[in-house]
Amino acid sequence: MSPAAPDAPEGTRRPVAYVLAVLLTGLAGGLAGVSLALLLHAIQHLAFGYSPHALLGMESFLDGVRAAPPWRRLVVLVGCGTVAGLGWWVLHRFCRPFVSVEAAMADPATPMPAATTIGHVLLQIVTVALGSPLGREGAPRQLAALAAGRLASALRLPAEEARVLIACAAGAGLAAVYNVPLGGALFTMEVLLASFAPAVAVPALGAAAVAAAVAWVGLGDIYQYRLPPLAVSASLVAWAAACGPVLGLGGWLYRHAMRRARTGAVHDARSILFCLLVFGLIGLAAMPFPALPGNGKGPIQLGLDGTLGIGVAAMLMVLKILATTGALRAGADGGLLTPGMTIGALLGVVLGGVWSLAWPSGAGHGAYALVGATAFLSVSMRMPITAIVLGFELTRADDDFALPVLVAVAVATAMARLCDGMRRAE
Structure with missing residues (x-):
């Protein structure tokens, strides 16, 4: 406080x-x-x-x-x-x-x-x-x-x-x-x-x-993301528990990487050249990947729609991390809420896609994106309660999703606290 x-x-x-x-x-x-x-x-x-x-x-x-x-x-x-x-x-x-x-x-x-x-x-x-x-x-x-x-x-x-x-x-x-x-x-x-x-x-x-x-x-009274009909299953809940540590570790690493990028940001005349270079590279990447520009709302929606394959989701996730880190390091400024949700949603799609090969959930990749985005955001912004509520308010998800979301957020938060403890002990 x-x-x-x-x-x-x-x-x-x-x-x-x-x-x-x-x-x-x-x-x-x-x-x-x-x-x-x-x-x-x-x-x-x-x-x-x-x-x-x-x-x-x-x-x-x-x-x-x-x-x-x-x-x-x-x-x-x-x-x-x-x-x-x-x-x-x-x-x-x-x-x-x-x-x-x-x-x-x-x-x-x-x-x-x-x-x-x-x-x-x-x-x-x-x-x-x-x-x-x-x-x-x-x-x-x-x-x-x-x-x-x-x-x-x-x-x-x-x-x-x-x-x-x-x-x-x-x-x-x-x-x-x-x-x-x-x-x-x-x-x-x-x-x-x-x-x-x-x-x-x-x-x-x-x-x-x-x-x-x-x-x-x-x-107008609109909500940010359209969520297609999705079902909750035992496989989805088990995935939330099994992948919660990965989402927690990812959110923890992302939070510290963004903090270091902001701390080391260039604020003198060199930022003009650095911003031109970083955003020019983002523009080059956007030529084959039009979902890359912007705060990340587009990739989240694609993940919720279930239209992203594992390979494309993984590539977008890597590009988004590099673009966000580079923009901050070059001296640009902006929020990290939606970018964090984006990376979490894409990571959820990747993990969910791999999980489905062994135990299909019947919920669709959109469910993995929703749970992944919420759990990742809860750690990257250090706000588990707010992240859960935002996940439901932004998508108007059915209350049935409370169980996998709560499981994933709880496990991810526990993992992040373990990482904090290990870092303090060093």
Whole structure:
């Protein structure tokens, strides 16, 4: 749990003002999610030349990239590298230092700089729209947290209330952009504040609910992934238990690899060249693999549809890991939630395909993708409860899948804790 900052001298507890702040925070999260989602879709459609008059149409980003000629994929990714390299170099060279959501929570008296934060937000959305392998969920979280920090300061809220409000804003942004109100609230509680106490749960749930409702108005009550009819069997549950350690180890290694890539990221003028090189290579790989560009939503959907073979899933998984690591190391920024789910889904397809050769489950590869994505995400983001809820909210999976999902998450989490213990003992 993040250490609580001492209450500001001028801060006094005013319940009415705090309730109003929570509601306005939810509104800010919803507006951030809607506006950034529409901007993302507009840039995607313009860059890859699909559905120019239907930003919320039925044609997906993967459909648009597939329809684009291979040379266009390469050109767009080179453009993405140019924007990423120049953009983040300018921010690091000429703007105030970036303050993360976690840092703003730890010290609400140190506000997130508006220009720097908005620059980071816009760069994340633009680059993900142009094919960056990183996630887009960080942008609405940061924009909503920026608004919440300013609101807390304007209302002169005590530091502890301001800290909770900033965390609620980040969860609300997540709730809005992916239409996951419960998942967004749990993200606030489990990941950001490490508390399920009523003083945290009530504002977290309230802000996430308001944000999701605002997003329904702007984007519609839609869910992110289509899940075909799938069955649960004894084979699937046994696979979840047997492959849980592999998913846990994979998630643990992925988390530490991404941390090292971020720590070693280039933030000087060299990032311009590095981003051009990395994103140019991603563009070359996207020519034969159109599912590679973007945060990973396309490969997850392919895995859930059961249309990926073991070989293609394995290749996409390797390419996604290399692309994500390379983008972070080159100095680009973005979320890791959807990329982590993508790698977990693809690993689930590979492991499930091999398992089916000996003991067919009858559930289809989509079931392996769902369980794999949830278990991998629970470890890579260190949020088992939130990951389980996100898995169901994002796909609207049937409750019957609770058993294999819970088994896989429990075993994967135990494996990750074992790895942590072994690393500390070294």
